[in-house]
Amino acid sequence: MIDVVLCVPSCEGPIKKAFEVTGVTPAVAASGRFNEVIALEPSDGYAGAVINAAGFPFNDAMNLCRQLRHRDRSVSPIILLVDHYQLDDLTFREDLFDDFVVGPFDVSELATRLRHRLRRAGNESVAARVEHGGLTMNLETYQAAIAGRVMDLTYMEYELLRFLATNPHRVFTRETLLSRVWGYEYYGGARTVDVHVRRLRAKLGEEHAHLIQTVRSVGYKFGADAERSESID
Amino acid sequence: MIDVVLCVPSCEGPIKKAFEVTGVTPAVAASGRFNEVIALEPSDGYAGAVINAAGFPFNDAMNLCRQLRHRDRSVSPIILLVDHYQLDDLTFREDLFDDFVVGPFDVSELATRLRHRLRRAGNESVAARVEHGGLTMNLETYQAAIAGRVMDLTYMEYELLRFLATNPHRVFTRETLLSRVWGYEYYGGARTVDVHVRRLRAKLGEEHAHLIQTVRSVGYKFGADAERSESID
DNA sequence: GTCAACGTTTCACACGCGGTTAACAAAACC
DNA sequence: GGTTTTGTTAACCGCGTGTGAAACGTTGAC
Numbered sequence: 001m002i003d004v005v006l007c008v009p010s011c012e013g014p015i016k017k018a019f020e021v022t023g024v025t026p027a028v029a030a031s032g033r034f035n036e037v038i039a040l041e042p043s044d045g046y047a048g049a050v051i052n053a054a055g056f057p058f059n060d061a062m063n064l065c066r067q068l069r070h071r072d073r074s075v076s077p078i079i080l081l082v083d084h085y086q087l088d089d090l091t092f093r094e095d096l097f098d099d100f101v102v103g104p105f106d107v108s109e110l111a112t113r114l115r116h117r118l119r120r121a122g123n124e125s126v127a128a129r130v131e132h133g134g135l136t137m138n139l140e141t142y143q144a145a146i147a148g149r150v151m152d153l154t155y156m157e158y159e160l161l162r163f164l165a166t167n168p169h170r171v172f173t174r175e176t177l178l179s180r181v182w183g184y185e186y187y188g189g190a191r192t193v194d195v196h197v198r199r200l201r202a203k204l205g206e207e208h209a210h211l212i213q214t215v216r217s218v219g220y221k222f223g224a225d226a227e228r229s230e231s232i233d
Numbered sequence: 234m235i236d237v238v239l240c241v242p243s244c245e246g247p248i249k250k251a252f253e254v255t256g257v258t259p260a261v262a263a264s265g266r267f268n269e270v271i272a273l274e275p276s277d278g279y280a281g282a283v284i285n286a287a288g289f290p291f292n293d294a295m296n297l298c299r300q301l302r303h304r305d306r307s308v309s310p311i312i313l314l315v316d317h318y319q320l321d322d323l324t325f326r327e328d329l330f331d332d333f334v335v336g337p338f339d340v341s342e343l344a345t346r347l348r349h350r351l352r353r354a355g356n357e358s359v360a361a362r363v364e365h366g367g368l369t370m371n372l373e374t375y376q377a378a379i380a381g382r383v384m385d386l387t388y389m390e391y392e393l394l395r396f397l398a399t400n401p402h403r404v405f406t407r408e409t410l411l412s413r414v415w416g417y418e419y420y421g422g423a424r425t426v427d428v429h430v431r432r433l434r435a436k437l438g439e440e441h442a443h444l445i446q447t448v449r450s451v452g453y454k455f456g457a458d459a460e461r462s463e464s465i466d
Numbered sequence: 467g468t469c470a471a472c473g474t475t476t477c478a479c480a481c482g483c484g485g486t487t488a489a490c491a492a493a494a495c496c
Numbered sequence: 497g498g499t500t501t502t503g504t505t506a507a508c509c510g511c512g513t514g515t516g517a518a519a520c521g522t523t524g525a526c
Binding site for chain 1: 483484485486487
């Protein structure tokens with residue numbers, strides 16, 4: 001049985017060694033491309049995943065995290081290998097991974113972190129649901145409901161709403177949303193965001209459409225402002 | 234309010250800097266001995282703890298973790314600073330801490346781990362703000378409040394107020410404001426600044442309108458002069 | 467104290483940026 | 497091949513923004 005998914009396009013040798021220390025069996029899932037790991041069946045089973053993002057497009061690694069998280073939520077820890085300059089990219093993506101190691105990579109540190117997260121895996125879990133202002137999102141069943149009424153959201157609609165709702169009251173520019181939700185590096189048509197916001201508002205219903213607020217000249221944010229009218233933080 | 238308990242018998246300076254990045258306020262609880270931190274009342278409240286175990290008896294740090302954990306169960310994250318040779322000691326103590334940094338300590342890595350754990354623990358108070366003379370501006374939610382009352386500012390009003398409030402007591406000419414806030418290279422209509430100042434004063438309310446002061450023949454500055462009437466700098 | 471000169475405040479209005487919306491095209495899925 | 501989802505384009509429209517002019521206040525000279 002495979003214990004840990006190893007997603008390391010390079011430098012596999014020393015990292016594999018780290019797993020021997022922990023006593024779990026690693027499986028190299030992707031030697032060249034990130035998306036190969038997805039080919040693994042969930043039934044294959046694995047205890048955790050180590051993803052090497054160092055020297056690679058960051059969004060590729062993030063998309064992989066997202067897919068792993070969707071597959072089996074909160075069960076298996078995801079550890080990221082990053083370069084020092086990538087540290088800032090981790091902000092607002094805290095839910096996508098469980099731990100990280102900064103290069104140059106130390107084998108024993110990785111082993112310790114792996115052990116740490118594996119032993120913690122049972123107790124601590126990523127929030128399985130997001131609730132805010134009448135909105136409920138079940139991250140396991142991939143369902144969303146507003147004021148008890150289930151909404152039939154498409155994939156992109158769900159992802160956008162989830163990102164906004166997990167960071168309530170925070171304003172995001174279209175560019176940020178494109179890169180965080182869509183994974184685009186480039187700045188393409190920003191109108192794409194507008195249109196998806198519009199479709200979301202429509203499905204939220206007239207009564208709750210204001211849950212996604214427009215901040216003119218800046219972007220969009222999630223959250224009823226009523227609850228914030230007294231104080232900001 | 235104390236956000237984070239800093240328990241670092243040495244090298245406080247650079248570690249304190251890490252907290253500034255996250256926006257939480259650190260409090261040095263123990264400058265010499267580990268057990269001093271325990272003197273803090275639970276009611277003091279803090280979002281997390283950073284404990285320096287590097288170069289110190291490991292069991293002392295572990296006992297501190299145990300006490301902190303006992304005090305408020307698993308709410309606030311505990312981050313350990315350890316030397317490389319101490320990594321093995323962490324085994325089977327995974328429940329006593331939430332994360333660790335291996336020396337030599339990198340400030341930005343610590344900051345990232347702090348943010349990661351704080352946000353995972355559901356703590357949203359990790360936000361960048363500007364506060365001055367009753368004015369509070371949350372740079373992430375794009376909200377501003379005066380004396381607790383939320384103001385509905387437009388984009389330009391917000392940007393102008395932010396610039397002034399982040400540089401309190403400093404006088405800016407209209408030309409400077411135009412170039413710094415508006416981004417103009419040229420000197421357009423200086424009346425533009427006046428009008429925006431006026432609109433801001435109106436939204437600040439009569440009581441707080443004086444927060445933006447006119448310096449005749451020069452420009453405008455932000456800040457209550459009362460607090461500066463005694464001393465200049 | 468009066469007056470003139472200068473700077474600031476206030477108002478009203480028009481332009482255009484930026485957001486919304488709908489309709490269409492392309493792609494993915496079954 | 498039909499259906500659903502996703503991205504793009506363009507028209508529409510509201511409101512934020514800048515501008516000019518008038519009203520107002522302040523300063524200093526006589």
